Amino acid sequence: NAGVTQTPKFQVLKTGQSMTLQCAQDMNHNSMYWYRQDPGMGLRLIYYSASEGTTDKGEVPNGYNVSRLNKREFSLRLESAAPSQTSVYFCASRGPGGSPLHFGNGTRLTVT
């Protein structure tokens, strides 16, 4: 099983450029999440989606947009990248009730 797949693995952007981080899961999970992790810090929730067609803001949503395209895919878009968005981005999905999170391998983004 692939689990949670994130693309790309690495990306370098210039300030002001836009890009979309892709995430797909094959576990038929309803809930999906986007986190960012800055060097030496814990994970911070950007956006999450409890089910297809719904999205909600997390702790640090400013500068990001998300799309829950279908049950499998949850994308994160940076419309105008800023150096403060340099981070490692993790996508995760979760089944019902108390089910655990399953994480992707992350996308390392650098904005210069």
Added chain:
Amino acid sequence: DAKTTQPNSMESNEEEPVHLPCNHSTISGTDYIHWYRQLPSQGPEYVIHGLTSNVNNRMASLAIAEDRKSSTLILHRATLRDAAVYYCILRAVGSGNTGKLIFGQGTTLQVKP
């Protein structure tokens, strides 16, 4: 505000047990307690979770206080591969069943040979 409180760091000797504490005084009745760990340069991985009763699996044990306001992750024999950041998290207060999951800073565990 953080929903869980953990020590910033802990040390252990290899082959000895490790008890990682977590306080969650605002836990609600339907919140599960999850533990994850993150090895250097990797994404977080699930360790264990529970609701009320103590739980065991091949990786660790989870001891939950009777009032559920604290829990302890127990690694029975620490190895060098257990050196990681350990996160205790629970469903955010007020999120109902939407599953919003907030991570705190975690505990950095160092294992000495």
